[in-house]
Every structure is written in structure tokens, then in C-alpha cells.
Amino acid sequence: MTQKSTIGLIELPELGLFDSNGNNWLSLDRGNALISKQVLLSNLQAAGFDPQLINLNRGDYQEEFGTATWGNTHFTKVYLGNKISDLDPSAYETWGVTNNFAQFREIACLTIKHLASQGKPVVVGGSDVIAESQSYLAAGATALVLDKSGAANAPIMDYVLGRTPREELSGVMLANGTQPSPRARQVLDPQDWPLPDVSIAKQCLGTRYKGVPIPAELLPTGSIFADLGCDRKCDFCQTPRYRVGYRPMSPERTLQWYKIQKEAGAKLINSASDQFLGRIIKKGGREDVLEIMQGIRDLGMSFFWSNGLELKKATLGRGINRKEGMNLTPDEELINALWGWDGKVGCYLAYVPAERPIFGQENYTKLLPWQEHCEMLKAIARAGVLYIRYGVIIGFA
Numbered sequence: 004m005t006q007k008s009t010i011g012l013i014e015l016p017e018l019g020l021f022d023s024n025g026n027n028w029l030s031l032d033r034g035n036a037l038i039s040k041q042v043l044l045s046n047l048q049a050a051g052f053d054p055q056l057i058n059l060n061r062g063d064y065q066e067e068f069g070t071a072t073w074g075n076t077h078f079t080k081v082y083l084g085n086k087i088s089d090l091d092p093s094a095y096e097t098w099g100v101t102n103n104f105a106q107f108r109e110i111a112c113l114t115i116k117h118l119a120s121q122g123k124p125v126v127v128g129g130s131d132v133i134a135e136s137q138s139y140l141a142a143g144a145t146a147l148v149l150d151k152s153g154a155a156n157a158p159i160m161d162y163v164l165g166r167t168p169r170e171e172l173s174g175v176m177l178a179n180g181t182q183p184s185p186r187a188r189q190v191l192d193p194q195d196w197p198l199p200d201v202s203i204a205k206q207c208l209g210t211r212y213k214g215v216p217i218p219a220e221l222l223p224t225g226s227i228f229a230d231l232g233c234d235r236k237c238d239f240c241q242t243p244r245y246r247v248g249y250r251p252m253s254p255e256r257t258l259q260w261y262k263i264q265k266e267a268g269a270k271l272i273n274s275a276s277d278q279f280l281g282r283i284i285k286k287g288g289r290e291d292v293l294e295i296m297q298g299i300r301d302l303g304m305s306f307f308w309s310n311g312l313e314l315k316k317a318t319l320g321r322g323i324n325r326k327e328g329m330n331l332t333p334d335e336e337l338i339n340a341l342w343g344w345d346g347k348v349g350c351y352l353a354y355v356p357a358e359r360p361i362f363g364q365e366n367y368t369k370l371l372p373w374q375e376h377c378e379m380l381k382a383i384a385r386a387g388v389l390y391i392r393y394g395v396i397i398g399f400a
């Protein structure tokens with residue numbers, strides 16, 4: 004039997020931003036369930052590789068790596084977790100690094116530089132790689148994965164391992180050589196994402212979520228990403244740039260993922276969809292949503308919407324861009340299913356991104372007018388959700 008090729012998959016350390024009094028201006032966010040790593044580990048394992056999770060986010064080590072100034076305040080940038088240079092760059096046949104966020108770019112690049120230092124290939128993916136490819140190539144990445152669906156993973160791993168790719172390369176950018184098509188020839192549908200082994204699901208469990216108080220009986224946390232892409236095109240958002248349209252899992256498949264989370268021991272699930280309610284605009288979609296939510300409750304599980312839900316799609320008009328979409332009355336049955344909490348199971352936390360247009364309206368069609376927004380929030384609160392958290396993004400530099 005041929006030995007499976009080993010891939011070291013890195014979860015990056017946490018970022019800290021300390022002022023001169025030693026106060027960290029960023030909330031420590033360690034211990035989250037690993038959402039995309041669970042999908043990626045399952046994808047690579049099903050493709051015949053031996054992926055190993057290396058979580059650099061869990062230790063107590065701190066190291067300064069830069070400075071920043073905001074107004075009159077001087078900050079020291081620190082990474083927290085495990086020491087990057089303790090990793091042996093030759094420990095695996097190839098490396099995988101993912102990063103979805105601009106603020107982790109420098110930490111990702113420090114890691115890539117170290118891992119590439121002894122010549123092993125480093126494949127890098129994630130939303131920030133799509134947004135800012137050149138930084139990752141400059142750090143020493145061998146190849147970048149631009150496809151978010153998972154379709155490009157196995158062929159690019161074959162390629163960097165020196166084998167003939169099982170399919171023609173696409174959806175990737177190479178540091179050297181002829182550039183393949185940046186778009187995947189065939190997008191992998193979330194419905195077809197391999198289900199995780201319970202052992203993988205266990206490795207990806209979490210113990211915290213962004214400072215939200217979670218009682219012991221709801222720990223550990225698990226995660227699910229039940230769809231990919233979005234039907235809208237808000238101009239401040241990266242999701243439409245995945246160019247995959249909107250692809251939901253069926254209710255049956257979604258509940259299979261939940262069941263595996265339960266088998267792994269998870270009680271509270273981070274449902275991290277960018278647009279879970281995208282499924283509601285197709286025929287039968289509202290029933291699909293109700294079926295999923297009832298199925299989760301039947302499993303005795305709780306969940307939270309870490310990326311929020313589109314409030315306009317929880318109206319009787321479902322936010323559909325036709326005359327009936329103008330009915331902005333809250334859909335109480337749907338709201339109870341999505342945000343209801345009965346004291347034991349259901350929705351524990353609702354995140355509400357507080358997005359308001361600064362210029363024009365055209366790229367903000369998902370937003371409810373303010374009065375209707377307030378009515379919707381009242382209906383959500385009545386459904387019983389324990390925590391509602393507003394997210395305000397005030398820009399970054």
C-alpha cells in the first residue's frame with residue numbers, strides 16, 4: 004500500500020494589539036471551533052492525503068512582530084499562541100495555510116516564510132489570499148488557492164508534491180510557471196463536500212466564542228458551513244467575489260453535518276453561513292429552512308448565527324426583488340424557527356451586522372428601512388434568543 008502524503012495544515016496564532024500601558028485593544032478570540040479547517044481536513048482526507056491539523060492558536064506564547072500607530076496611540080503587534088519558529092519546516096511533505104482576514108495577513112506571511120525556508124511547498128488559501136495575492140507570493144507561497152469551493156485542492160496538492168494532477172489545474176495561482184485559469188473549471192458544491200470523520204470534527208471543536216458567556220452544559224462548540232456564496236452583491240463584501248453564485252446544502256445534508264457534530268460531543272453549533280437564508284428565495288426554500296431548524300432541535304442541539312442572517316429575507320416578502328418582496332412584515336413562524344430559544348435548545352446568539360449605507364442605496368438592497376429593522380429586532384427578541392450582538396465595522400487601514 005502506498006503511503007499517503009502528509010500535509011501540515013496550519014491554524015494561525017491570534018493577533019494582539021498592545022498600547023504602551025500593556026492593554027490589548029483586540030478581544031482575545033482563541034478557542035473558537037475551526038469552521039473552514041473542518042471542511043478542508045475532510046476534503047483532503049477524502050482525496051487520499053493525510054492532513055494533520057497544527058493549531059498554533061492554543062498556547063500561551065507571545066511574540067512581537069511589528070508596530071502600528073492610530074491617532075496618537077502607538078501599538079505593538081503581537082502574535083499569541085504557539086511559537087511559529089518551533090515548527091520544523093521539513094516535518095510534512097507539504098504545508099497548507101489558510102487566512103480569511105486582512106488583520107492576520109502579517110502573521111500568515113511570517114508563518115509562510117518560516118515553513119517555506121527548507122524548500123517544502125506551501126499552499127495558501129482563504130478570502131484574504133483572493134483579496135491580496137501578491138503579499139502571500141512574496142512571503143514564499145508555492146501556490147495560492149483562489150477557488151473557495153474546495154474543487155482546486157486535490158489537484159494543486161498533487162502538483163506541488165511532484166505528481167501529475169488528477170485534474171487539470173484551475174482555481175489556483177502559481178508562484179512559478181504557466182498560470183492556470185484563476186476560476187475553478189467545476190465548482191464543488193457544498194452538498195458534495197465530504198462529511199467529516201468524527202475524529203476530524205473532534206479536533207475542530209471549540210471552547211469559546213468571542214467573549215460570549217457560554218455555560219458548561221453548552222460546551223464544547225462545533226461548527227457548520229451549510230452553504231457557499233450569496234445571491235446578493237453588497238459592494239463592501241468579499242463573498243460575491245467567490246463567483247460561485249449561491250449553493251446551499253439540502254436539509255438532509257445539513258442535518259448530517261449537525262449529527263456528526265453531536266457525535267463529536269458538540270452542544271452549541273457555530274452556524275457560520277454568509278447567507279443561510281439565500282435558500283429561502285427558491286421554491287420550497289422556506290420549508291427547507293423550517294425543516295433544518297426543526298431537525299436541529301430534534302437533535303437536542305443549540306446554534307448561533309456568527310455571520311448573521313439577512314433580516315429582509317425573514318419577512319413575509321422574503322426580500323425577493325419583485326412586488327411581493329416589498330412586504331416587509333416579520334415572518335413570525337420563520338423568526339421563531341431561526342431565533343427561538345426554549346431555555347434548553349435553539350438559538351443562543353444572534354449576530355446582527357449594523358450595516359448602513361453611506362453613499363447611495365443600490366449596493367445595499369438587502370437592508371431593511373430603519374423602522375422595519377426595529378420591528379424585526381423586536382420580533383427576534385420576542386422569539387427568545389438569549390444574546391443579540393450588533394457588529395459595527397468602522398473601517399480599517
Ligand code: SF4
Binds near residue numbers: 234
Ligand atoms: S448579503 Fe451578506 S453575504 Fe451577501 S453580499 Fe451582502 S454582505 Fe455579503
